[in-house]
Amino acid sequence: MTIVLILTGCSQPGAGNKTASTDQTGEAAASSDTNAPGTGGSAVGFIFVGTKDDYGYNQAAYLGSVGVEKAFPNMKVLRAENVPETAEAERVMEQMIKDGAKVIFPTSYGHLDPALNVAKRHPDVVFFHQGGLKNADNLGTYFGTIWEPVYLAGIAAGKMSKTGKLGYIVSVPIPQVLLNVNAFELGAKSVNPNATTSVVFTGSWCDPGQQANAANSLIDNGADVLSQHQDCTKTVIETAERRGMMTVGYHADASSLAPKGWIVGSVWNWSDLYVDMVKTAVDGNFKGSKYDGKYRGTLKDNIVQMTGFGAGVPDDVKQFDEQKKEELLNGTLQPFKGPLKDQAGNVQIKEGETPTVEQLEATNYLVEGVIGNIPK
Structure with a gap:
């Protein structure tokens, strides 16, 4: 290296x-x-x-x-x-x-x-x-709290997906990664109760070969929107664009790589x-x-942000997402408010409870609707 x-x-x-x-x-x-x-x-x-x-x-x-x-x-x-x-x-x-x-x-x-x-x-x-x-x-x-714009991106992805099958390519199962996958699925499920998110762990922060294989596999299995928690995002975005699928970005604005398929991204400021x-x-x-x-x-602090929406995103989707953003900002929307169950049906957050940031940063499970196992 x-x-x-x-x-x-x-x-x-x-x-x-x-x-x-x-x-x-x-x-x-x-x-x-x-x-x-x-x-x-x-x-x-x-x-x-x-x-x-x-x-x-x-x-x-x-x-x-x-x-x-x-x-x-x-x-x-x-x-x-x-x-x-x-x-x-x-x-x-x-x-x-x-x-x-x-x-x-x-x-x-x-x-x-x-x-x-x-x-x-x-x-x-x-x-x-x-x-x-x-x-x-x-x-x-x-x-x-990058999971805030990730949740909003999940909402947009859930509205844009035609198959209801979303793909998420991630690195390793640390709490921040699992939390983002959960936020994305919860956002998508809030607008499409049947939406699922298939997750692939590459074991690496940046391996273009593994990323391409994961992206193609997810698309072959019906996913029409891909997102990721990878350090380098170019390969996944370009693979989805080349195959006519949609993309949700992460970390930095990569909309220039996907003029047709870009939906929105969650980024740092x-x-x-x-x-x-x-x-x-x-x-x-x-x-x-x-x-x-x-x-x-936080999102309110402007440390985490949403990128602009892609050219193919309808106005009603943009407006709905902006409305949900305002609800996040004023506290009327709490994405992780219980009850919240994991993949096995176990209650991780009890009914009526709203977890703290510290609790969310200790996430060690995937929520219902996520397909794929956490590597041991």
Whole structure:
């Protein structure tokens, strides 16, 4: 696997050996506490498990890093692509710290343990891990309730499907993946009680060959709408488009790949959040901030978003989905409110109960209507 390390921006002029913090305007200010996590430093590092142009997870994170670059013109932005979820991630982060990084964003789920190891060795560096469920004194995690737009996308898919058979190509059975599959099926079932979602686990965040095989298999078995929880989304979308099927996107807007079959997508809007996190860290305010534990942005916060609808989506479908979006935003719609049963008919959420975000992020089951088994 090739790791691409890209250095952009420039170090703060005249910083020398002094400890400095950088505000959002890029002006340097002396820091009185050189041991506080996140103070000083002339660089911020981002590590990606894939490439910045994958039409998916890494592209969304890369675009967020561009927002940081624009907001902090005097700060060096260090980026490394194709960083595996192994000890190699530690090596890359250690190098970034040698190059001046006092803030690091390990962006893949499997980068968490390597980041925790590096964080222990460098208490003066702040780490913001994307999607993690564990934190440390100088490592916070952040994510978003992406299941909200995924649920809305499921509604659109359920209305657009002619067969009532939907396909979902996913990576590994972590809670975030299972939660998205469930949200999608619940959305589809809310408008078509007979809708089913067949799920295929590839065991990989980005394997175009497996993705193509899974997409073709699902289509051959009657699915006319495909979605996915993969880092790189291009293969699934192009396969569906080539075969005349419809697509629901994920992570980043890939509508340009499917001019005929695109329905809508669920995407991340990281830029403003990344900028605020970096500012919080370099100002020495990480401790006690909303970012020093588990931060979760929402649809209301604009951290998670819907893309535009495809050209083939009728106005009545768009309007209905927008109506449901408003209900989500004002709290009158709770997609996971019980009773909710899993595939085996067991009640996972009792009648009248509305699960917390923490409960949803511990999802270890698939709901009724999902076809396919969770790998052991």
